[in-house]
Amino acid sequence: MQAMILAAGFGTRLLPHTLIRPKPLFPILNQPLLLLTIKRLQNLGFDHIVVNCHHLRQQIVDALRGLDGVVVQEEEVILGTGGGLRRALRFLRDEPLLVSNGDIYHTVDFLHLYRQHEMSGRAVTLAMHDCPRFNTVTVKDREIARFTNSVEPAGLAFTGLHVIEPSFLEEIREGGYSCIIDLYRKLLEKGVKIDCFRTDVSYWTDMGTPKDYLALHEGLMKKTIPCWQEIRSAENPFCIAGQADLGAHVKMIDWACIGKARIGDSSHLERVVIWDGVTVPGGSRLVDSIVSSS
Numbered sequence: 001m002q003a004m005i006l007a008a009g010f011g012t013r014l015l016p017h018t019l020i021r022p023k024p025l026f027p028i029l030n031q032p033l034l035l036l037t038i039k040r041l042q043n044l045g046f047d048h049i050v051v052n053c054h055h056l057r058q059q060i061v062d063a064l065r066g067l068d069g070v071v072v073q074e075e076e077v078i079l080g081t082g083g084g085l086r087r088a089l090r091f092l093r094d095e096p097l098l099v100s101n102g103d104i105y106h107t108v109d110f111l112h113l114y115r116q117h118e119m120s121g122r123a124v125t126l127a128m129h130d131c132p133r134f135n136t137v138t139v140k141d142r143e144i145a146r147f148t149n150s151v152e153p154a155g156l157a158f159t160g161l162h163v164i165e166p167s168f169l170e171e172i173r174e175g176g177y178s179c180i181i182d183l184y185r186k187l188l189e190k191g192v193k194i195d196c197f198r199t200d201v202s203y204w205t206d207m208g209t210p211k212d213y214l215a216l217h218e219g220l221m222k223k224t225i226p227c228w229q230e231i232r233s234a235e236n237p238f239c240i241a242g243q244a245d246l247g248a249h250v251k252m253i254d255w256a257c258i259g260k261a262r263i264g265d266s267s268h269l270e271r272v273v274i275w276d277g278v279t280v281p282g283g284s285r286l287v288d289s290i291v292s293s294s
Contacts, residue, residue, distance in 0.1 A: 001044075001045055001046045001047065001048075001095070001096075001098070001114060002046065002047075002048040002049070002050075002092060002093055002095060002096075002097055002098070003041050003046045003048070003049050003050070003097065003098040003099070003100065003110075004049070004050040004051070004052070004084075004085065004088055004092075004097060004098070004099050004100075005024070005034065005037060005038070005041075005049065005050070005051045005052075005099075005100050005101075005102045006052060006081055006084055006085075006099065006100070006101050006102050006160075007022065007024040007034060007051050007052060007053050007060055007102030007103075008052045008053050008054035008055065008057075008075055008078060008079070008084055009022075009023065009054075009055060009078075009102075009103070010055045010078075011023035011055070011103065013208050013209050014026075014207075014208070014209065014210060014213070016292075017210070017290055017292040018055070018056075020275075020292050020293055021056065021059060021275075021292070022053070022055050022056040022057070022059060022060060023102070023103045023207070024037075024060070024102035024103055025059055025060065025063060026103075026207065026213065027257075027259060027273075027275060027276070028105060028216070028217070028220070028231065029217070029220060029221075029227075029231050029232075029239050029257060030239060030241050030257065030258075030259045030260075030276075031231060031232075032063060033102070033103070033105065033207075034051070034060065034063065034064075034102055035063065035064075036228060036230050036231060037100065037102065038051075038064075038067065038070060039230040040110070040228055040230050041098075041100075041110060042069065043229075043230065044110055044111050045111070046098065046110075047069050048069055048071075048093060049069055049070050049071070050070075050071045050072075050073055050088050050091050050092070051064060051070060051071070051072050051073065051102070052072075052073040052074075052075055052079075052084040052087070052088065053072065053073070053074055053075065054074075054075040054076075054077070054078050054079075055078075057074050057075070060072065061074065071091050073087060073088055073091065075087070077177075078177065079175075079176070079177055079178070080177045080178050080179050080180075081101075081178075081179055081180040081181075082172045082178030082179050082180040082181075082182060082183050083172065083175075083176055083177050083178040085097075085099065085164075085169050085172070085180060086169050086170075086172035086173070086174055086178065087174070087175075088169075089166060089169050089170065092166045093166075094166065095166075096114065096117055096118060096163050096164070096165060096166075097163065097164050097165075097166050098110060098113070098114050098161075098162075098163050099161070099162050099163070099164065099180075100160065100161050101160030101161075101206065103206055103207055103208075104159070104160050104161075104204065104205065104206045104207070105203075105204075105205050105207060105216055106159065106161070106199075106202055106203060106204040106205070107202045107203045107204075107226050107228075108127055108159065108161055108199045108202045108204065109202070110161075112197075113125065113127055113161060113163060113197050113199075114163055116195070116197050117163035117195065117197075120195045122193050122194060122195040123164065123165050123168050123187060123192050123193065123194065124162060124163065124164045124165070124168065124184065124187065124192075124194045124195065125162060125163045125164075125194070125195040125196075125197050126144060126158055126159075126161075126162045126184075126194060126195070126196060126197065127158075127159040127160075127161035127162060127197045127199045128144075128156040128157065128158060128159065128196050128197065128198060128199065129156060129157055129159055129198065129199045129200050129202070129204060130156055130157070130200055131156075131157035131204070132151070133151070133157075134151075134157035134158070135151050135152055135153075135155035135156055135157050136148045136149065136150060136151055136152060136155055136157065136158075137152070137155055137156050137157065137158055138152055138154070138155055138156075139155075139156050139196045142195065142196050143193055143194060143195060143196060144184070144188065144194035144195075144196055145188075146188070147181055147184065147185055147188075156196075156198075158181075159199060159204055160206065161199075162180075168183070168187065168192075169183075171183060171186065171187075203225055203226055210290055213273070213290060214271065214273065214288060214290065217239075217255070217257050217273050218237075218255055218271065221236045221237040221238070221239060221255045221257065222236065222237055222255065223236060236255075237254065237255035237256075238252055238255065238256050238257075238258075239256070239257040239258070240256075240257075240258045241258060241259045241260045241261075241276070243260040244258045244259065244260060244261055244262075244263070245261070245262040245263065246258075246263045247262075247263055247264050247265035247266070247267065247282060248265045248266070249265055249266045250263050250265070250266070250267050250269065251266075251267070251268045251269070252269045252270070253268070253269070253270040253271075254270055254271050255271055256269045256270070256271070256272050256273075256274075257272070257273045257274065258272075258274045259274055259275050259276035259277075259278070260276040260277065261274045261275065261276065261277065261278040261279065261280065261291075262278070262279045262280065263280045264279075264280055264281045264282030264283065264284065265282040265283070266282055266283050267280055267281075267282060267283065267284045267285070267286070268284070268285040268286065268287075269286050270286065270287040270288070271287060271288045271289075272286045272287070272288070272289045272290070272291060273289075273290050273291070274286075274291040275290075275291065275292045275293075277294075278291050278292070278293060278294050279294040280294075
């Protein structure tokens with residue numbers, strides 16, 4: 001089975017942190033999300049995985065170097081979700097392609113989605129759920145009926161997970177910017193059926209804002225959000241890297257996730273994520289914060 005992880009975006013809603021790392025490499029309990037997603041796919045039997053990258057792409061190239069079964073597609077200009085997939089055609093096998101956005105944490109069953117697509121015989125299968133702030137897709141009789149540009153009261157939201165027969169990607173103009181939804185609109189106009197795979201019982205977040213990123217960590221450490229088996233267990237509700245250097249009288253409240261960082265004496269940490277390489281001066285008080293640089 002084959003998959004592609006879309007990891008080329010800028011992550012502008014997470015500035016200034018995305019000036020330091022591309023969003024797919026943001027750590028989840030001190031481990032890069034992208035590497036965790038690859039492990040998860042490989043553990044399910046996906047033996048061929050393409051990852052595209054643009055923003056801070058050298059970091060992604062370095063992180064994935066030497067991984068078996070993983071192909072990195074560097075993009076000198078941003079191509080969008082459709083353009084990136086079109087360019088990847090040269091790497092793809094003649095079999096269904098599972099596509100995942102590189103910035104989402106979810107518990108959707110990849111394998112179930114893939115198998116339903118195979119059984120449906122459709123060109124495309126989209127994983128959909130009810131997420132009111134993103135409900136812009138109309139679904140009728142388990143088929144995608146329409147994509148809109150505004151929230152629909154009875155609509156559903158696209159999760160960023162889909163399966164497509166690679167031959168349909170040939171309809172995208174090569175070398176230019178394109179959104180994959182534009183292709184799906186075009187296919188609907190031609191009468192091509194697009195299947196809907198409902199994922200309402202699964203957890204999903206795109207970590208789109210600092211608030212979302214912090215909420216994901218809180219849920220994982222307080223065990224209100226299911227934790228992938230690929231994430232080694234943390235001592236809840238405090239996840240502290242083995243090489244973290246904590247000074248004397250450091251006070252931690254509610255929950256905290258600390259990477260390979262140096263925390264100065266008498267610091268107060270409350271609902272924070274601190275990345276590798278950070279130095280927190282002694283006496284600091286950090287609350288509801290992502291600390292990505294010193």
